[in-house]
Amino acid sequence: MSAPSQPAATGAELFARLIDPARRHDPYPVYAEIRRRGPLWIEHMPAVAVGSYHDCEALMRDPRLSAERWRYAGATSNHERLPIDAPTSLWQPSFLSLDPPDHTRLRRLVTKAFTVHTVTRLEPAIADLVDRLVDEAADRDTFDVIADLAYPLPVTVICRMLGVPAADEHLFHRWSSQLARFVDGLALAAAGSDDKFDWMSGTIEMHRYIEDLVALRRVDPRDDLVSDLIAIEDAGDVLTADELVSTIVLLLVTGHETTMNLIGNCVLALLRHPEHLAAVRADPTLVPAVIEETVRYDPPVHLSARVAKEAMDIGGTAVPEGGLVFLLLAAAHRDPAMYPDPDRFDPTRAQPGHLGFGVGIHYCVGAALAKTQTRLALTSLLRRLVDPVLAQDPPPYREHVNLHGPSALPLAHKGIR
């Protein structure tokens, strides 16, 4: 007699697996199950989770979906908990969470100041910083890719770009990880945690600090992004004081943990695939292909969310107005309808594109900056670390559900050149 088959997991059960901290190092089997079953309805939220490439891409471009996440029917606001004297910029949504026309206006102003040229100009300084960070770890037997390089690099780079004095950079290390944790509402939900309050004090301090920095640069402009953001104008339009602060916070938060995860995920994938490690060591011009394939295979950002502005049908699932739509980018990246043999890490594959930096109007503003830092970090590690091997596999993971990467990545090696 054959054993009775297990009943299929409900939407709520699969969702619980998705946010389960014990599966953080390998959520891909859960993604495969969601993708196989079609859009997953999560009744208690109410939300739908979408895992096919075609659907995710189409929905990211669909004007019936809003990035204004407070429209979500189940949204809770933390603003009423803010102290009476909290900076007013805390009420200003960043353009990541706005729809046109507000999004269009703010993004246009910001991208006038934050250009490819801004990144190219910084490249020598980033290369120096990478080498200095690797030097600092040179007398240790173990190199922790995260603590020694991937964590400090992006926050230092964005602080330098903005013009935060070097002596204050340490403040941003703390604030930015507190905010990233809060932004990941799913991780907080999974932990059932009360860390919102930790987030709140950090974010208030950060907004106050940036308000002061903006005030300083207004009277004494320098060659930095804060001064550029103050100065930009588009047909008589400028960023208001609150928009400036909220935009600077956005750049700090979106640019830190994402880039850290990309560096960590690239090193992990390469060390698990010695044939590709050998190839890229022999030919460092392959580094950009390693980066693109890592963004596909093990992306730093696993999902994004939108809210249905009207009742709509998503792959046969009825989503009510105000319903939340999770776009599982990491699931889409393993969709066999898009990528042959999707679970194989292969930097030589013909890359048909990916959703790792988003698509459409919210496409990542910092993609070039993130790729530049990762290229310089990988090139330096490949050149300088002698015979690196993973000291722990799988490594421990950060608790985030949407921002995916190891919390530590210790490598044993035979020296640092």
Ligand code: HEM
């Ligand atoms: C938007 C990924 C690095 C700034 C996005 C989105 C993704 C993403 C997926 C779209 C979100 C959505 O549509 O909901 C990444 C990854 C990074 C990275 C994987 C690193 C590997 C950066 C950096 C910065 C940055 C370094 C800036 C310093 C932004 C901003 C947006 C954004 C401002 C909002 C764009 C808009 O709403 O128009 N990013 N990002 N990102 N990213 Fe990145």
